[in-house]
Amino acid sequence: RYEARDERAIKQLAVLHKAIKRKDVDIIVNACDAGREGELIFKLIYQTSGAEKPIERAWFSSMTKGAIRDAFDHLRDDEQMKPLEAAARARETADWLVGYNATRAATVKVGSPRNPIPIGRVKTPTLALIARRDEEINAFIPVPYWEVVSDFTSQAGAPYAGKWHRGTAKSTATADEAETIATAVRAASDAKVVRVEKKPRVEQPKLLFDLTQLQREANSQFGFTAKRTLSAAQSLYDTHKLLTYPRTSSKYLTTDMVDSLKGIAAQVGQADRAYAKSAAYVSGLASLPLARVVADDKVGDHHAIIPTEAPQDISALGTDERKIYDLVARRFLAAFHPPAKKEVTSV
DSSP: OOOOSSHHHHHHHHHHHHHHHOTTOOOEEEOSOSSHHHHHHHHHHHHHHTOOOOEEEOOOSSOOHHHHHHHHHTOEEGGGGHHHHHHHHHHHHHIIIIIIIIHHHHHHHHOBTTBOOOOOTTHHHHHHHHHHHHHHHHHOOOOOOBOOEEEEEOTTSOEEEEEOOBTTBOSBSSHHHHHHHHHHHHHOSOOOOOOOEEEEEEEOOOOOBOHHHHHHHHHHHHOOOHHHHHHHHHHHHHTSOOBOOSOOOOOOBOGGGGGGHHHHHHHHHHHOHHHHHHHHHHHHOSSOOOTTTBOGGGOOSSOOBOBOSSOOOOTTOOHHHHHHHHHHHHHHHHTTSOOEEEEEEEO
């Protein structure tokens, strides 16, 4: 059973229901988020209206005028969206059965109102994985091992360090064996290089940020919690209008955004001198390398997190916001740069 949660919701639902039931309205267009949650939000509003009118779907993942116009020019049939609606309803049902009811049951049985036991379809199995891994760590029995490391100098006088190997083994099980090897090395007047391998390595630019990857990067670089990163990213979206919607699980952009990418790069270049050179490179490309950036089929509700088309004035940003903006701006510009080329040498 569904009902409005408060007076404000009652009034808003009444406005929507009245619009849906208007006699001059023949078709209802669902223009909610392009994903299962957007599908369910619309269906619940429509379901509670009691109306029976044809439904069509405006499907767009980016908020450019072109994307919105194209979505309304090519409305999808509601039948196409039935599996997505079913997925959303199944997810909500699982939340109700497991989350709400199991949480109450566990809290009554082993917790208390002051110490609730939250159980959820995501939290509980995730907690089980962590707990199981903790048990494995606690049950681990450390085994001592020894490594032999030596300093070498080439005939040209270049120093380098080497570690003893036997096949894939990089250590010995006893101190005596390690000492025997070390003694033999000390006794030798010189060493002979028997093989040198040089392998080229190409490292592609990293994919654009989704929320999870942004949170990981901010944690790695700044020690930010996931909540702290989201708060800064949300502020950059809501208040400063400098980043696109942060609550996304996609690392790609949509085709309709391609024409605006050089302009965004130019705006980022003007935000800070640190970005100017990289931004000028991107803006100056005859054609952007889009194969690893644009993929319509990999964008769900929202595209990857990138700077917006608005003027990138970062003068009013707080410390956290500035750090998160810097991560996103650099990742965006780097996505259009050529791969890094390295050479790895094994002696």
